[in-house]
Amino acid sequence: MTKRAGPDGHRRFVRRLPVAAIVALALWALLRPGIDGAVSGFAQLLIRAYEYPKVTRLVVVDHRAEVRRADLRTDSGVPTVALTEIHFNTIVFLALCLALPRPWSRRQLERLAMGWSVLYLSQALNLLFHVKFLYASAFGAWSLQNYSTVARNVFGFLQYATDLPGRFAFPFAIWLGFNWDQVMPIVGLSPAPKASGRHSGKPGRGRRT
Amino acid sequence: MPSLRNLWRRPDARFLVLFLGILLIAFTAIALQPVNDAVVIPYTTFVARISGAVLSMLGEDITVAGCRLSSPRFAVTIYNGCNGLITSLIFASGVLAFPASWRAKAAGVVGGLLAIQVINQVRIVSLFYIGVFLPEYFDESHILIWQSLVILAGVGLWIAWARLAAAERGVAR
Numbered sequence: 001m002t003k004r005a006g007p008d009g010h011r012r013f014v015r016r017l018p019v020a021a022i023v024a025l026a027l028w029a030l031l032r033p034g035i036d037g038a039v040s041g042f043a044q045l046l047i048r049a050y051e052y053p054k055v056t057r058l059v060v061v062d063h064r065a066e067v068r069r070a071d072l073r074t075d076s077g078v079p080t081v082a083l084t085e086i087h088f089n090t091i092v093f094l095a096l097c098l099a100l101p102r103p104w105s106r107r108q109l110e111r112l113a114m115g116w117s118v119l120y121l122s123q124a125l126n127l128l129f130h131v132k133f134l135y136a137s138a139f140g141a142w143s144l145q146n147y148s149t150v151a152r153n154v155f156g157f158l159q160y161a162t163d164l165p166g167r168f169a170f171p172f173a174i175w176l177g178f179n180w181d182q183v184m185p186i187v188g189l190s191p192a193p194k195a196s197g198r199h200s201g202k203p204g205r206g207r208r209t
Numbered sequence: 210m211p212s213l214r215n216l217w218r219r220p221d222a223r224f225l226v227l228f229l230g231i232l233l234i235a236f237t238a239i240a241l242q243p244v245n246d247a248v249v250i251p252y253t254t255f256v257a258r259i260s261g262a263v264l265s266m267l268g269e270d271i272t273v274a275g276c277r278l279s280s281p282r283f284a285v286t287i288y289n290g291c292n293g294l295i296t297s298l299i300f301a302s303g304v305l306a307f308p309a310s311w312r313a314k315a316a317g318v319v320g321g322l323l324a325i326q327v328i329n330q331v332r333i334v335s336l337f338y339i340g341v342f343l344p345e346y347f348d349e350s351h352i353l354i355w356q357s358l359v360i361l362a363g364v365g366l367w368i369a370w371a372r373l374a375a376a377e378r379g380v381a382r
Contacts, residue, residue, distance in 0.1 A: 009372075010368050010369060010371075010372040014365050014368060014369060017361060017364075017365055021357065021358070021361055024357075025353065025357070084348075084352055084353070085352055088352050088353055088356060088357065091353065091357045092361060095357070095361055096361070096364060160240050161236070161240075164289065164290050164295055165232075165236040165295060168290075168296060168299060168360055169236075169299050171360070172299060172360070172364055173229070173232075176225075186368060186372070187307075187368055187371035187372055187375060188371065188372050188375025189220055189307075189308070189375060190221050
């Protein structure tokens with residue numbers, strides 16, 4: 001018989017959430033320099049993939065990405081984008097994952113890795129669109145010469161979509177997507193998955209996901 | 210492979226489609242300039258006024274001008290993203306998409322949005338005092354701690370409400 005989520009599954013989740021948030025914050029703080037470099041590095045790769053000549057360099061300085069172009073005058077100001085605002089949502093995603101039952105099991109760690117990869121992609125795209133919108137709208141006559149009104153609107157919309165809504169909604173949506181069979185029983189929308197061997201007393205067999 | 214109709218009959222699949230659809234519509238709507246001018250800015254100004262009133266009650270000499278709160282000791286400006294609106298939209302989308310009675314949904318939306326706004330007010334007031342007493346920690350507290358806490362509070366509230374709503378309609382036994 002399929003075992004249903006206990007009536008207090010949601011209570012356990014909500015109780016775990018504050019502790020999970022503290023662990024997530026500590027993990028993120030530990031990995032922050034690496035995440036800064038990874039997000040700006042991937043965004044730079046994507047920008048340069050469609051750039052001719054390849055002039056953009058994103059340099060991480062004090063948790064900000066400095067947008068350096070090889071064709072800027074040496075005395076020109078260097079625009080920067082705050083990286084913390086772009087990838088702080090990793091804390092939310094990690095906290096939600098760690099608040100689920102058995103967060104350190106192999107299956108949950110695999111899901112965490114897959115979800116984190118998708119979130120990382122969204123963060124790199126957010127930075128990419130920040131930079132492209134900067135190019136399209138903030139460089140005066142140069143922007144008007146090199147980017148059309150349509151391009152300005154498209155990059156503006158994509159920057160908006162991946163910025164506020166994305167930063168807030170993506171961790172939740174990605175967590176929900178990768179942990180569907182865990183979350184739906186918690187909110188009472190579907191039966192819980194069958195218990196694994198360790199809980200059911202049977203020899204240890206992995207759960208199908 | 211299940212047909213689309215069979216998939217639509219599954220409450221969890223229907224929830225996912227509705228949730229993402231409502232979220233997309235809501236985020237697109239608030240991106241439009243007329244909606245921004247008619248809803249987002251007045252809402253943010255309203256949030257600033259409430260924060261100003263709370264800080265005045267706490268003895269601060271606060272002046273509110275639009276979305277800006279200033280006192281001789283510190284000043285903060287509340288932007289979209291700091292007004293609790295995005296978290297409220299995610300929460301409301303989750304509530305509206307969930308299979309529950311309209312009464313439960315109405316109660317969830319009203320109660321949840323009020324709770325998120327109370328949490329957001331605590332956030333704004335605490336950030337003001339962090340700015341006064343520990344200004345070097347303002348940015349970290351603003352983004353890392355409070356933005357994360359507000360989103361997690363929204364998710365926690367939705368899970369608690371959804372469980373209650375599911376129990377009410379007899380899904381969870």
